[in-house]
Amino acid sequence: MARIVMKFGGTSMAGIERILSVAGRVKREAAAGNEVLVVVSAMAGETDRLVQLCREAAALHDAREYDVVVASGEQVTAGLLAMTLQNMGVPARSFMGWQLVRASGVHGNARVEAVEGALLDEALRGGTVAVIPGFQGVSDDGRLATLGRGGSDTSAVAIAAGLSADRCDIYTDVDGVYTTDPRIVPRARKLDAITFEEMLELAGVGAKVLQTRSVGLAMRANLPLRVLSAFEDGPGTRIVAELSGAEMEHNRIAGIAADRNEARVTLTAIADQPGTVAAVISPLAEAGILVDMIVHAATPDRGSSDLTFTVPRASLAQAMAVIEQRRAAIAYADLIHDDAVAKVSIVGVGIRSNPALAAKMFETLAERSINLLAVSSSEIKVSALIAEAELDLAVRVLHSAFGLDAEQAA
Amino acid sequence: MARIVMKFGGTSMAGIERILSVAGRVKREAAAGNEVLVVVSAMAGETDRLVQLCREAAALHDAREYDVVVASGEQVTAGLLAMTLQNMGVPARSFMGWQLVRASGVHGNARVEAVEGALLDEALRGGTVAVIPGFQGVSDDGRLATLGRGGSDTSAVAIAAGLSADRCDIYTDVDGVYTTDPRIVPRARKLDAITFEEMLELAGVGAKVLQTRSVGLAMRANLPLRVLSAFEDGPGTRIVAELSGAEMEHNRIAGIAADRNEARVTLTAIADQPGTVAAVISPLAEAGILVDMIVHAATPDRGSSDLTFTVPRASLAQAMAVIEQRRAAIAYADLIHDDAVAKVSIVGVGIRSNPALAAKMFETLAERSINLLAVSSSEIKVSALIAEAELDLAVRVLHSAFGLDAEQAA
Numbered sequence: 001m002a003r004i005v006m007k008f009g010g011t012s013m014a015g016i017e018r019i020l021s022v023a024g025r026v027k028r029e030a031a032a033g034n035e036v037l038v039v040v041s042a043m044a045g046e047t048d049r050l051v052q053l054c055r056e057a058a059a060l061h062d063a064r065e066y067d068v069v070v071a072s073g074e075q076v077t078a079g080l081l082a083m084t085l086q087n088m089g090v091p092a093r094s095f096m097g098w099q100l101v102r103a104s105g106v107h108g109n110a111r112v113e114a115v116e117g118a119l120l121d122e123a124l125r126g127g128t129v130a131v132i133p134g135f136q137g138v139s140d141d142g143r144l145a146t147l148g149r150g151g152s153d154t155s156a157v158a159i160a161a162g163l164s165a166d167r168c169d170i171y172t173d174v175d176g177v178y179t180t181d182p183r184i185v186p187r188a189r190k191l192d193a194i195t196f197e198e199m200l201e202l203a204g205v206g207a208k209v210l211q212t213r214s215v216g217l218a219m220r221a222n223l224p225l226r227v228l229s230a231f232e233d234g235p236g237t238r239i240v241a242e243l244s245g246a247e248m249e250h251n252r253i254a255g256i257a258a259d260r261n262e263a264r265v266t267l268t269a270i271a272d273q274p275g276t277v278a279a280v281i282s283p284l285a286e287a288g289i290l291v292d293m294i295v296h297a298a299t300p301d302r303g304s305s306d307l308t309f310t311v312p313r314a315s316l317a318q319a320m321a322v323i324e325q326r327r328a329a330i331a332y333a334d335l336i337h338d339d340a341v342a343k344v345s346i347v348g349v350g351i352r353s354n355p356a357l358a359a360k361m362f363e364t365l366a367e368r369s370i371n372l373l374a375v376s377s378s379e380i381k382v383s384a385l386i387a388e389a390e391l392d393l394a395v396r397v398l399h400s401a402f403g404l405d406a407e408q409a410a
Numbered sequence: 411m412a413r414i415v416m417k418f419g420g421t422s423m424a425g426i427e428r429i430l431s432v433a434g435r436v437k438r439e440a441a442a443g444n445e446v447l448v449v450v451s452a453m454a455g456e457t458d459r460l461v462q463l464c465r466e467a468a469a470l471h472d473a474r475e476y477d478v479v480v481a482s483g484e485q486v487t488a489g490l491l492a493m494t495l496q497n498m499g500v501p502a503r504s505f506m507g508w509q510l511v512r513a514s515g516v517h518g519n520a521r522v523e524a525v526e527g528a529l530l531d532e533a534l535r536g537g538t539v540a541v542i543p544g545f546q547g548v549s550d551d552g553r554l555a556t557l558g559r560g561g562s563d564t565s566a567v568a569i570a571a572g573l574s575a576d577r578c579d580i581y582t583d584v585d586g587v588y589t590t591d592p593r594i595v596p597r598a599r600k601l602d603a604i605t606f607e608e609m610l611e612l613a614g615v616g617a618k619v620l621q622t623r624s625v626g627l628a629m630r631a632n633l634p635l636r637v638l639s640a641f642e643d644g645p646g647t648r649i650v651a652e653l654s655g656a657e658m659e660h661n662r663i664a665g666i667a668a669d670r671n672e673a674r675v676t677l678t679a680i681a682d683q684p685g686t687v688a689a690v691i692s693p694l695a696e697a698g699i700l701v702d703m704i705v706h707a708a709t710p711d712r713g714s715s716d717l718t719f720t721v722p723r724a725s726l727a728q729a730m731a732v733i734e735q736r737r738a739a740i741a742y743a744d745l746i747h748d749d750a751v752a753k754v755s756i757v758g759v760g761i762r763s764n765p766a767l768a769a770k771m772f773e774t775l776a777e778r779s780i781n782l783l784a785v786s787s788s789e790i791k792v793s794a795l796i797a798e799a800e801l802d803l804a805v806r807v808l809h810s811a812f813g814l815d816a817e818q819a820a
Binding site: 013019020050053054056057058060061062064065066068069075076078079080082083084086087091094096098099142143144154207222294401 | 426429430459463464466467468470472474475476477478479481482483485486488489491492493494496497503506508509548552554671727784
């Protein structure tokens with residue numbers, strides 16, 4: 001017997017027939033003797049509809065009232081799933097976010113602070129399936145608070161962690177985590193297992209299977225996740241702290257990430273002196289602009305060099321304005337920007353111990369004459385900024401080179 | 411300065427444009443220096459949609475889960491109205507039913523037990539308009555509870571009573587209470603004022619402007635109500651404990667009620683002895699059948715007589731079965747039923763003091779050869795059961811005879 005959290009996304013909850021199918025999956029887990037908590041999203045399209053109503057009501061609206069409106073979508077599906085389960089002979093009841101999930105931070109984008117476990121514990125021990133609307137809780141001011149888009153994943157993980165669940169299964173419309181975007185590489189392969197860190201890097205750079213915040217939360221709680229299909233049976237992909245010996249090869253790359261949401265900014269001939277980089281980056285951070293790749297290497301004895309960084313495309317105009325306002329203070333020669341760029345990354349825990357992997361990446365791209373506009377690397381990821389027109393080719397050749405294509409797999 | 415509750419029905423909340431118009435009305439009352447609480451229904455059609463989802467999920471569903479699902483409709487409109495008001499420069503915030511309305515009784519048809527006034531008092535005194543979803547509260551078990559269909563009127567009145575409001579204005583899609591159903595009598599006249607008792611009798615017998623429960627609640631709290639149009643300006647109809655001298659004439663009839671939802675049952679030749687009527691009526695009450703008109707008069711020295719009563723048409727088959735099961739115990743000769751009957755009533759506080767009004771009713775019907783199948787009367791109402799085919803004619807001739815036609819009015 002295990003205690004498990006099952007989370008179902010909007011596509012799985014879109015209509016009574018699909019809710020019936022979800023109830024069937026829940027019943028199977030409960031019938032196997034597990035204690036089951038289910039976290040549900042709103043029906044697909046419903047949250048968008050509610051957000052649109054808020055926009056029409058007031059272009060700039062109070063986040064607390066927004067929360068009241070949009071939180072209703074998950075409330076509906078939670079009630080419907082609970083009654084569907086009861087109708088199938090499975091003891092079940094819904095709990096509202098305001099009854100058990102304490103949230104903090106700003107309305108519309110709150111964080112889960114704590115989960116009132118006693119109420120749930122009692123239900124679970126009595127053999128009742130607990131159904132909980134995702135994406136919401138109650139804030140310090142006693143009002144409804146939502147967790148931001150995609151927050152149902154975070155709810156599920158927070159509830160699983162708070163209730164000491166053995167695992168959290170995220171049911172979605174894909175059957176697992178892939179080595180790369182199958183729209184770019186049709187031979188992309190489903191992974192049996194991936195580490196939290198790898199998943200964070202893949203999610204952060206484009207693989208949108210799980211909300212990043214939920215993965216970080218699971219990693220801190222050391223809570224095993226599974227991503228699996230709500231529509232087909234299958235083992236899905238396990239997301240774990242460490243891979244087993246068999247899964248972990250020396251040269252393992254988990255996947256290739258692709259991100260088109262990049263724009264490059266270069267300041268030429270800035271002084272090589274302490275504080276110059278900070279003088280550029282700090283005002284951007286203050287303006288709320290997410291600076292991603294930062295590339296700067298001073299050339300010895302030349303006295304000045306270039307600084308390149310990337311920002312999300314939607315922030316490019318604002319970033320340029322922030323820099324131009326500080327032209328005198330920063331003292332650069334030219335300010336150059338380019339939004340026809342993209343980022344390709346190899347992600348894998350193997351990178352940590354094997355420098356040959358980064359070298360292989362650069363060689364592979366060079367063979368196809370793909371120019372590197374910038375490079376950055378972390379413990380488990382190497383990223384290259386390239387022309388956007390070359391992104392698909394880059395992803396495909398790297399996917400093959402690292403042995404990830406489906407046919408090449410064991 | 412007054413403290414007022416404004417209640418808006420589903421038609422008034424159906425879409426952002428109408429919510430904008432509602433916000434305009436609320437702003438006017440707030441700008442006039444009033445403390446304003448607004449109680450809202452779900453968008454027209456939304457509650458039906460949610461009820462339908464519940465039916466599809468499970469034919470027999472848990473009322474607590476039903477409450478979770480259907481309560482969401484008013485939550486959405488409350489949030490939208492609050493943000494619309496804010497956008498118009500009116501300080502406003504929504505409060506949820508679970509934050510302030512304690513309900514008791516069965517889920518799906520709960521009663522308002524108490525309203526937590528402190529939270530609202532503070533907001534109102536600070537000049538904030540409080541927007542509250544109608545039709546819902548929190549039950550003793552700490553879960554969402556709804557008040558039954560039409561419960562938003564009851565919410566509004568309960569909140570007005572609990573917060574010692576000076577009055578409660580019910581905005582709806584008609585501009586007031588009429589002397590009778592305008593579909594039957596085009597010359598039906600809008601009343602300026604009506605007493606709670608008259609309104610209860612009119613509502614109970616067919617005039618469906620206000621939920622009956624809300625009128626009873628207002629009467630007990632001696633809280634003046636107003637029914638008025640959400641779409642046009644106008645004084646509407648005041649519903650009050652007592653009419654002023656000018657409004658109150660000796661022979662005043664407030665209106666003519668018509669009710670087609672009647673079926674007649676007659677038991678012939680039952681014994682004239684104590685307990686016979688109870689032996690018929692009690693089992694019907696136990697079966698949850700609402701018995702309306704009961705007509706029984708023993709003929710002296712004959713030893714037996716007939717008993718006639720009416721039930722809602724939908725309950726006729728069940729009522730017949732209940733009586734037939736007890737044929738031996740009751741000992742009647744024949745059991746006769748007729749569902750082509752209807753009830754016409756005159757309603758007015760004048761009836762109490764003027765027996766000539768009932769006489770005038772019978773004479774008017776006799777002049778048109780309308781046969782009386784049964785008659786019953788209370789302090790402020792006289793009802794006649796007639797053939798359904800004659801109902802429209804009966805309403806029209808009574809409406810004219812009692813001087814209620816629009817042209818005949820002062």
